[in-house]
Amino acid sequence: xxxxxxxxxxxxxxxxxxxxDFEVKTGEIVAxxxxxxxxxxxxxxxxFNLAKTYSGEINYKDKDIKNLKTxxxxxxxxxxxxxxxxxxxxxxxxxxxxxxxxxxxxxELIRRNMLDVFKKFPIxxxxxxxxxxxxxGGQQQILAISRVLMxxxxxxxxxEPSLGLSPKAMKEIFKKIQEINKEGVSIIIVEQNAKQAVExxxxxxxxxxxxxxxxxxxxxxxxxKIKDIYFGGRDD
Amino acid sequence: xxxLCQIIINGLIIGAIYSLVSSGFSLIYSTNKFIHFAHxxxxxxxxxxxxxxxSSIHFSFFLSIFLALTFSGCLGWALNYFVYKSFRKxxxxxxxxxxxxxxxxxFLESVIxxxxxxxxxxxxxxxxxxMIFxxxxxxNYLQIITIFVSxxxxxxxxxxxxxxxxxxxxxxxxxxxxxxxxxxxDSEKIYSLSFVIGSLFAGIAGVxxxxxxxxxxxMERA
Numbered sequence: 285x286x287x288x289x290x291x292x293x294x295x296x297x298x299x300x301x302x303x304x305d306f307e308v309k310t311g312e313i314v315a316x317x318x319x320x321x322x323x324x325x326x327x328x329x330x331x332f333n334l335a336k337t338y339s340g341e342i343n344y345k346d347k348d349i350k351n352l353k354t355x356x357x358x359x360x361x362x363x364x365x366x367x368x369x370x371x372x373x374x375x376x377x378x379x380x381x382x383x384x385x386x387x388x389x390x391x392e393l394i395r396r397n398m399l400d401v402f403k404k405f406p407i408x409x410x411x412x413x414x415x416x417x418x419x420x421g422g423q424q425q426i427l428a429i430s431r432v433l434m435x436x437x438x439x440x441x442x443x444e445p446s447l448g449l450s451p452k453a454m455k456e457i458f459k460k461i462q463e464i465n466k467e468g469v470s471i472i473i474v475e476q477n478a479k480q481a482v483e484x485x486x487x488x489x490x491x492x493x494x495x496x497x498x499x500x501x502x503x504x505x506x507x508x509k510i511k512d513i514y515f516g517g518r519d520d
Numbered sequence: 521x522x523x524l525c526q527i528i529i530n531g532l533i534i535g536a537i538y539s540l541v542s543s544g545f546s547l548i549y550s551t552n553k554f555i556h557f558a559h560x561x562x563x564x565x566x567x568x569x570x571x572x573x574x575s576s577i578h579f580s581f582f583l584s585i586f587l588a589l590t591f592s593g594c595l596g597w598a599l600n601y602f603v604y605k606s607f608r609k610x611x612x613x614x615x616x617x618x619x620x621x622x623x624x625x626x627f628l629e630s631v632i633x634x635x636x637x638x639x640x641x642x643x644x645x646x647x648x649x650x651m652i653f654x655x656x657x658x659x660n661y662l663q664i665i666t667i668f669v670s671x672x673x674x675x676x677x678x679x680x681x682x683x684x685x686x687x688x689x690x691x692x693x694x695x696x697x698x699x700x701x702x703x704x705x706d707s708e709k710i711y712s713l714s715f716v717i718g719s720l721f722a723g724i725a726g727v728x729x730x731x732x733x734x735x736x737x738x739m740e741r742a
Contacts, residue, residue: 332702355704364702372695375688378696382685387704432704 285310286439291340300326304495308439312466313471315481316473318491324474325367327491328441332357332364337437352366361438373417376471377408380416380427384434401430421426422453429460440464444471446480458484479505522656529654533663536670537725543677544721550694551714554617558599559722561628564739566592566723567730568632571641581645589723596719599624600712633737641735648731666728673721690714
């Protein structure tokens, strides 16, 4: 579905990603983990054209999507949830969802997507007239994810969805991510919470200094490097 | 009692003009996040354009209004497209944008002076000067129209921002530009739209002020 070859990307002339090869197959959850500053978010942003791509290839369904404008990426089915529970604070829940579907023109499709979101997240229907600013952290993250579900995603890019959430809210978010994936949506998830991310992922890439240091499945958690980075060398 | 009524009505009229000016100004500010000082010059310019078409070229009243409002909307678009956009691309700070807007204000006032001269201009439309009495207070037709137009514009703007897809996109950009772009809203188009609408409101205020008082180069500061 998504194939990245020898990607070099960054911001303002500074290269942060140094030649990465990366792949996501249809229906997969792929986790990207690594220490702070390793280039996880930059890799995700370069797919969504929010970081500058200096060289390499980004092919989505055999089509070059490098430097494609945001609304075109959304129409292609690639949707991005930024880190930090970013919602439109002064807009109601309903308006946030409507803005999620901004690039869509088909009113019937928007209505269907809205009903689908309400079915998945009943709290959004109950509190549809409330301002997003009045939501808790976990609810705001649910709203941010729901907002992109309005766009009919085929490939969902999630940048640290559990950032700053309580353990309970975090668990709920990961459960919802798995549910979304079961509906056929491929997911790339960038996470600091390595254990949770690896457990739900089909494959995990470990980034270090803008390069891929490791690739593997759930067994990757037993790797010494991962234990050193995330668990201080311990086994839990 | 009559004096009180007169004071209230005069206050309503001034408030109506202020609300027109400020709603356009705040629309531009909320999306663009800088103070557009040249908004006042757009008011003056549209008043002069209205004077030119109505009192100098003698076009019909409504055609002159239409042309003045079209001009003010286009002027707002042009200021954003040719000036502010290039500074935004260079990621200029709010302070730089503020200084730029001061520059535009001085530039536009100078252009008005070059085109129309420094002499005070008057727009005479006798029908609007006819007086009526409301609870003993003297009010002319223009003042009633000013209040009516102001309320109407406010309602239209409210409906646009709260009930239309594009209006909600304007609010989304003013709330969080980065997220708005992530959901596919073109923030540059929204900046442009807010300048056009804001300047259109300035144009309406300019025409009403022009009908109410003498035109001078820095009339917007009064």
